[in-house]
Amino acid sequence: MNATQRLARFLADLQYADIPEPVLARCEDLFLDWVGSALASQGAHPTPLFERYAQRMGPGDGPARMLVNGRGTSPYFAALVNGAASHLVEQDDLHNSSVLHPATVVFSAVLAAAQERGKSGRELLLASVAGYEAGIRIGEFMGRSHYRIFHTTATVGTLAAAVAVGKLLGFDREQFINLLGNAGTQAAGLWEFLRDAADSKQLHTAKAAADGLLAAYMTEDGLTGARNILEGEQGLAAGMSSDADASRLDDRLGSRWALAETSFKFHASCRHTHPAADALLHLMQREGLHHEQIAKVVTRVHQGAIDVLGRVVKPSTVHQAKFSMGAVLGLIAVHGSAQLIEFRDLALTDAAVDGFRQKVSMELDPEVDAAYPARWLGRVIVTTTDGRTLSAAIDEPKGDPGNTLSRPELEAKFLRLLAFSGARTPAEGQALIDRIWQLRDAQTLTDLI
Template sequence: MSLTRSLVHLVRDKHITEADFEWASLFVLDTLACALGALKTEPARILATVAPPARGDTGRRAFYLGGLCHILEMDDLHRDSVTHPGCVVIPAAWAVAEEHDLRGRAFLKAVLAGYEACCRVGMAVGKAHYRVWHNTSTCGPFGSAMAAAELLGLTGDQAVWALGNAGTQSSGLWEFLASGAMSKHLHTARGAESGVLAAQLAREGFTGPERILEGEKGFFAGFCRDPVPAAVTAAPEQSWQLTRTSIKPWPCCRHTHPAIDAAIGLHSELGGAEIARVTVGAYQAALDVCDRPQPEDPYSAKFSLQHCVAIALKDGRVDQASFDAASRSRMAGERPKVALSVAPGVDSAYPRSWGAEITVETADGRKLHASRREAKGDPENPVGPEELSVKARALLLDGGMAAGEANALIGKILALPTDIPVRDLELFAPGRAGEAAPPLARSA
């Protein structure tokens, strides 16, 4: 049996508990709040101008929402696969469920299935893949296709075809980081749309390659120098991968979060003392992506360990304002004090554990140390429902939503396990994003 067919069987054989449905609703809340919170940004304006989704164009609606989800760098992260599954899977599932007027539990079941497929393929690509390829973009289409396949009621063969044609659409390179380009938002937009398209085609009998993963000219052969094919179907008895996914408390690359968490912990100990030197021990992948000593724009600052650690130590917090021009200027003299290196113990634990070690030397001769094996938001140190609601509310208000409407939307999303219609969410109802209706509503 092919890996793809085995993956479909594994996903469809997994038991779903009420707790799983509730967890899924929390991740839906987090992802949709990240999307709606980005509506006032320039990338969102461009997405809406070039690709305004019309009601009835399910793939394009998934594209638009998928692009929005990843703009603020606040969406979830699955450590073992190094993917952001929510920003690809949830837009695809929402677009299909909304188009076909499906209900909450079917939607949440599809979300669980999509996370499972995306994360399991991501765990199989090997560490080298991430050095060039953006795992969310390459592995995400498998998740969006699996979610759409569940909602469209595809047979086993059709689901295999959908995953096969999702895999052949995989793409997404890290080169955008060199200039701080907007490509990352296109990665998630395409990842969501590709899976929807693949599932729709499969429903009509459009075949796809069954051995897309392990075939001689398949995904592993083309994209992976050190694949681990067995990871696709390993430990089927594990809890759903969604429940093993982290939620972000800070609006920057997840690789910076363990160091931010440790630095915030040291802030009060410093008591405002002048910092002479900071050493950060991390894993190699964090340095590959986030060694940026002189970020020149907000986006590159979000991928700078030097900036994130410096401002966390100085301010004791990290928020959207931490990356603006004023904050970057304020940290210009602090970032050079931050030295990065690979810590062997931290590196060997990655990707199972995303950790960091920080030592701060003060001008008056003190040495302070902190380490994290799990950052705030990881399953071992989770963000609770109330904390997540606070995060979601702040994002929705930033996106232009009135407080009453934000509270109502949060309540509806958390009520999805009671099987309310997905259309009740009215994500892009006129006026929700401020004075003008957002692009999706205007085109509907």
């Protein structure tokens, strides 16, 4: 039995009762966060393009829902539209070592299928956990060489989505083997679009969710797939990785819960700014400092932060502001928050933010750099206007597993996401939160959202 077969056995055998309570609760947390991320993109380009495509190519109605417009369609198009929508504002979850955003692909596919099949909240949770556990391990298996060219959430995301739907449909080992083959041979998504700021990121997550669902439905109907798509000589790793490590595929199955290692995004900026933002906020609160008392901020960072953030000198778009260490720290210092609304309304136009931005610099810190990417350390050195030098350190940014968001913090983020797009009133948002915290007792999911 190879690692792929052991993974398939684990997926087939996994029962709801096997999953520890904290993992189930975290899965509900991640689900809430995903719903918020999807609703936050309502009306924002290119989400409406996917809605129109679904309308043009799909049925006029159906048992699965597109979150951004509430309309019914077939599961394929619900997965497509929800996959596009839930990654757009970049507030959805991230698993660090696999560099996979699991929610946008797993929940988009599995909710669509669950609505069509009349499945319960528990069945959704079990299936989602299977999708996270498989997807994260396959992402780790594909390695860093894969991520250099390929968008892992697109490629591996297809497999994660497929596994979640396969579990929902009650697949046995043999079906999981075929399912991995049918999903893996559809895996696609290249980073080239980043250079042009093109819309492919949404196409990638949309297609990963929808193609994963397609793989599961057609496998259920009898379509056979390659039996060794991950490790085989003409398989995924052979074609798209030079440092694949098969031991990651079945790494501590049943005892390590990779889902619980998944991070929430707290600030609405590039993740490379988060450690420093948290350290600055901590320092200002600890010292009771006002932003006008700060003369200079040196952030001590890893090289990757300099590579990515160093390109933005003076941000001229909201997107660029999210990649400007100075603008992010300016929002944090002046407004205490760097969420979607602050970026949209204040990052480019607030003179105090812009003034603070010019006080911020980055310096390479060997200790921070050595710890990366396993740990994202935050280090800031602040010089005050009255001549003091203060420093602060954060060893785990807010949202990471060891510093995760509490339910009240998740609820507040959720309501902010809904307010950003105006998709729901606060009262509607609160009612939705209440229903999602009861997810495991829901008998059907058709009217959940």
